[in-house]
Amino acid sequence: MPITIADVAARAKVSKTTVSRVLNGKGELDESTAARVRKVIEELGYVPSSRAVGLARGRTRVVGMLVPSLTWPWIGEVLQGAVDVLETERYGLLLFTCNRGEESMRQFGAQVSAKSFDGLLVIEPEGTLDYIAMLHARGLPVVLIDDRDTQPVQIPSVGTTNHTGAGAAARHLLAVGRHKPLVIAGPERFGCTVQRLDGFASVYAEAGHPISPERILPGDFTIARGFQAVQAAIGSDVEFDAIFAHNDLSATGAMQAVLDSGRRIPQDVAVVGFDDIPMAAHTQPPLTTVHQPLREMGEAAARTLLAHFEGSPLPNRPTVIPATFTVRGSTGPSPHNDHS
Incomplete structure (x- = not known):
């Protein structure tokens, strides 16, 4: 028995x-009593539950993280x-996904009610933003890790430059003579x-090569749809x-269709x-791409919370x-510069 x-x-x-009180260092205690308690703790090999100690201190030293799915x-x-x-x-870290929809969110809500963690990192599962905003408004510290540029102002967030990144892609393609993307x-x-489309299209329009609607193909971030x-x-x-x-998965599918x-x-x-x-880096040829600072975004969000x-x-x-x-091998000079 424990x-x-x-x-x-x-x-x-x-x-x-x-x-x-001895375990938590709280309150005035007679030193000889405290010493006796510490000696017994050592003799019995008692290990306090970190959860119990955390609750006594009002802190769990656990951070929750809510994500849509681990398959992204x-x-x-x-x-x-x-x-x-x-x-x-x-x-x-206590990790929650939304793989099972409402049932997942009910389980997550129960852990919030039980105060199982001190704060929350969120990659927003679809349709949960109002709930997350409510938790934040009620006092749960929340930081969004956001690749969607849609976060409400009141929730702290860490994101990247979708518009600028897409603009860099456009400038690179124009520089290698590609006018019909x-x-x-x-x-x-x-x-x-919206940000990536706008960033890319605005650079082409400024260069005198506006992108017509039939060149913009609907996608869903999957290899299959890219293909x-x-x-x-x-x-x-x-x-x-x-x-x-x-995204890179769509690009991978697109490359397969081109080669086929x-x-x-x-x-x-x-x-x-x-x-x-x-x-x-391992497609054939290796893919030129906009680098999202994904690991850095996770680090920055965690640091903000701590x-x-x-x-x-x-x-x-x-x-x-x-x-x-x-820049990798999937981009290069346009055909009129290629005499091979």
């Missing part, structure tokens, strides 16, 4: 409250960034889709010499993705970590 606080109290001939290809990088910071500071968009309801979108474009005889996909049609990458079609997930636990106010404006651009 040793309990009652066993320690009985052996030391003190109350459970006195044992608890970039979630692991964000998670690793957060965990690196939390483990260094001796915090635990296809765009494989993300889901319309996501703020990041289908490009197949459909090829079937409809839309001329194109480049593809900008709103007998065209070459990058000679005939240059392809650019967005995210720079680990897979991007600083708040130490007394710093939560920031009232988004923390923005700039995206960068990674």
